[in-house]
Amino acid sequence: MDEDPVKFEPVTAVRAYERVVEQVEHAVLTGRLVPGERLPSERELMTQFGVSRSTVREALRVLQAGGVVRSRPGDPRGPEVLAPSPATLRKSIHRLARAEHMGLAELLQFRMLLEGSAYLLAAHLRTAEQLERMTDALEAMRRHVDGGEGDDAAFGEADLAFHDAVAHATQNPLVVACAEVVRDVALELIEDKLAHADDRRAVKRKTVAHHAEMLAAVRDGEGERACLLARRALHDYYAEYVPAERRAMLEPFLGSP
Amino acid sequence: MDEDPVKFEPVTAVRAYERVVEQVEHAVLTGRLVPGERLPSERELMTQFGVSRSTVREALRVLQAGGVVRSRPGDPRGPEVLAPSPATLRKSIHRLARAEHMGLAELLQFRMLLEGSAYLLAAHLRTAEQLERMTDALEAMRRHVDGGEGDDAAFGEADLAFHDAVAHATQNPLVVACAEVVRDVALELIEDKLAHADDRRAVKRKTVAHHAEMLAAVRDGEGERACLLARRALHDYYAEYVPAERRAMLEPFLGSP
DNA sequence: CCTAGGCTACTGGTCCGACCAGCATACCCG
DNA sequence: CGGGTATGCTGGTCGGACCAGTAGCCTAGG
Known part of the structure; x- marks a missing residue:
């Protein structure tokens, strides 16, 4: 008999910024964040997520590359959640x-x-x-x-x-x-x-x-x-x-x- | 008469990391970088591009999100150029x-x-x-x-x-x-x-x-x-x-x- | 009174320096 | 000669710092 009931999945080291991306993306996908809404500022996000600003920024870069958010320098309202686009x-x-x-x-x-x-x-x-x-x-x-x-x-x-x-x-x-x-x-x-x-x-x-x-x-x-x-x-x-x-x-x- | 021959395009501030992304992407697209090849290490890239490591890292994040490149911690060979995939x-x-x-x-x-x-x-x-x-x-x-x-x-x-x-x-x-x-x-x-x-x-x-x-x-x-x-x-x-x-x-x- | 102007308190963009854990290789010791 | 370890690299994360913008307040001038 072959005992395979125990299946181990290959563990992938999940980087901190990835979990930030996941959370924000999930919030957008489930409608908790609506297009036009604003994310907290980077400095605020870094306290909410408990990570450094570098990590927050890398996450925002990924989201930005995916067309999920947009950051404008100097905008006191924070990064904007974008409407989905092709x-x-x-x-x-x-x-x-x-x-x-x-x-x-x-x-x-x-x-x-x-x-x-x-x-x-x-x-x-x-x-x-x-x-x-x-x-x-x-x-x-x-x-x-x-x-x-x-x-x-x-x-x-x-x-x-x-x-x-x-x-x-x-x-x-x-x-x-x-x-x-x-x-x-x-x-x-x-x-x-x-x-x-x-x-x-x-x-x-x-x-x-x-x-x-x-x-x-x-x-x-x-x-x-x-x-x-x-x-x-x-x-x-x-x-x-x-x-x-x-x-x-x-x-x-x-x-x- | 309407004089419109002079058309000014809205100037968009090009971020430093974006120009890094452009250069790497262009190298990949034109075949100067081939799948399987390795990019220089982040510390090497930052001297080549003349930017800080944060900037290099944000560029790499974008490229990674786009499936162009993959980084593995501790790999002395540097980030890997990926084959295009859907x-x-x-x-x-x-x-x-x-x-x-x-x-x-x-x-x-x-x-x-x-x-x-x-x-x-x-x-x-x-x-x-x-x-x-x-x-x-x-x-x-x-x-x-x-x-x-x-x-x-x-x-x-x-x-x-x-x-x-x-x-x-x-x-x-x-x-x-x-x-x-x-x-x-x-x-x-x-x-x-x-x-x-x-x-x-x-x-x-x-x-x-x-x-x-x-x-x-x-x-x-x-x-x-x-x-x-x-x-x-x-x-x-x-x-x-x-x-x-x-x-x-x-x-x-x-x-x- | 109202407005044009600057002022201020934030924003994101960039840089620096530091530390950690993981990987490959070369080295060294048994 | 072989195998385990030491080393020098890698990327991931952190903290702090400075700058150039923006928005809105706030004041000085009408």
């Missing part, structure tokens, strides 16, 4: 992207995966109000197609608002955050190439046409079609910037034709 | 999940979204070797269906290996990492409920049947079918644990029937 998710993905030598191909594939399915969900789950937001965004895009420099930014914002409305229609904050992050990181990779694209106006017009189609599909509850349209639109815009030998990994998303 | 991605998603009051419904929806499309990709992109890995994993699952306690773990491992092979077939590390993380976080939410599930053996048999179907679809390049099967399988397993009033957000993934 900022740290963004950094994680960013780092992972660079570390795994991921290129535009992988990011674009992931974006096609994510947004395509998001449109599928949106077509079935969207509320009337969300549909209205998409319509408004599309209108705004139309208004800024023919403008000059200034309108470029406005067009981009409207575009973003459209995608954001779709993501929200999934009712899933994780989809919203991931879509936003992946979109940003991907754009970062090619912003220079996009900057001096040849015919901005033509591109914008095509964008509007694509969005109009997708909006119609979402409005009519045609999820599969919306999904396919979204993936093809992404492919249309960005595939040219993907190395030719890697484009095969995008094709499964384009459908049968 | 650990920090995992923590980000975990935190986001709790902060946005996300429940199993959202996690499961995201997992259906992610894995479904992953199967679609896998059906078209899988290599022969990856197909073999899936086949082997399925075989292993079959072997451990009828076993007792010990086999439960083995079955779970084989199951994981199967999903992992599928994720790898997408050729996308981001898909691999996200799938792993979301799977873990979702399981965490219901591990207790799963623990005393009624008829483990019946569940296992159903699992094997499902996986066999999906494997066949992947083998035959039937992406759409694999996608649908995967999403339905996930729904079959977990939907019962999702609050009834939230199940609607999963249904768009189940197809038309």
